[in-house]
Amino acid sequence: MNPLIDFPQTPFGSLAFDTIEPAHFMPAAAHWMNVARERISAITSNTEAPTFRNTLVPLEFASKELGVVSSCFFNLNSAETNEDIQSIARELSPKLTLFNNETLLNEALFLRIKTVWENREEEQLDAESARLLKETYEGFVRNGALLKGQERESLKSISEKLSKLSLSFGENVLKETQAFELHVADAEELAGLPEATIASAASLAKEKGKQGYVFGLDMPTYISIMKYADNAALREKMYRAYGTRAAKDNEYNNEQNIQELVNTRLAKAQLLGFDSHAALTLSKRMAKTPETV
Incomplete structure (x- = not known):
């Protein structure tokens, strides 16, 4: 039995870490990605007019289990990693990036979300539901849902590159941490x-x-x-x-990763209509702009 697919009954739905093994992660992630895709397909194929109830609510739960599996894995990778775990990370991260791109750049899905957003006054949503709608709509926009054609493909490539660079950066930090x-x-x-x-x-x-x-x-x-x-x-x-982890003159030095991360984040920000990565990031923070900071 895979405890990340057939979740055991535990207090408060907590994970049974004593039963989880590295070999469980990839099958579980693949399973829940497929389930999430089926759920999202059910949303986009719904012939009824888009509403908060038939679009936002099922979307909120579409990848719930995948989120549990990925959170469990990356916490384990940060806290108690080893070669097996890092090997899985190199395989899992690109797959999660691909899944996220599929979801966030799903035109049919975004069209339904956009319709609900534009008709939000008619929905008469409570504060929590209105917040979920706003965060979901803006999240899709900030991740390229309004882009077209080649710009979409460029964003996909940028996201994949950022995923690889972030993984490499993290691996170097972890290896230096373990070596000390x-x-x-x-x-x-x-x-x-x-x-x-x-x-x-x-x-x-x-x-x-x-x-x-x-x-x-x-x-x-x-x-x-x-x-x-x-x-x-x-x-x-x-x-x-x-x-100074990953900042020494050795094989784990992150200088090149940092330079590429800076340039790639800038490219993503500009593709999304921002002057800089700081402007993109701060647009969702209290400060709003780099000038305020």
Whole structure:
């Protein structure tokens, strides 16, 4: 049984992480993408006039399970990754990007959403429903639904490139995080740290065949040291190591990825009618424009 397809009964619908294995992710993602496509097809083939009830509501739930699977996977990839997980990420990310492009650039689907948006006054929606309609309509527009012809194809290519660059960037950061270790021999240097953090470092040192304590750059360890350690030198070492991940002169350096991300984000923003990536991003924030910031 795949617990990401046949979700077990758990308190509050929480995921049964103790039963989830890496091999479950790709079949589950493929399954729920197909289900979502069928649900979206049912929306677009509906012969009734578009309404909030027959368009926005089913769309909101069309990819619910896929969202659960992808959220589970990418959280795991960030928190406790390994080569198997990263291999899956390289396969899954492009498929999710393709699915998102299919959905957000689905002309028949957007036409129904646009019709509901234009007739929103007649719908007499409550505040929550009106908010969902607004966010959905604007989300489609901001992701190229109003583009035509070659511009649509360009946006698809840009989205795929951004997905690959973001994945590569994240992989480099993760590998640098995993490669780092700080060996401390003297327990007196650990004053102020919680017992659990010290015990974990002692266990890691033993696992690596070293005396004393070994600290990694995982978030629980990093936060514990930065928050509780009396030793300023220890805090500085961790701070500098954390802040310079993938910025050293080695195979994990992200400089090229950053340059390409900046240029590709600019190309996307300009294709969507904005002067810069900052303008695109801030248009949905309180500041609204880069000039305000």
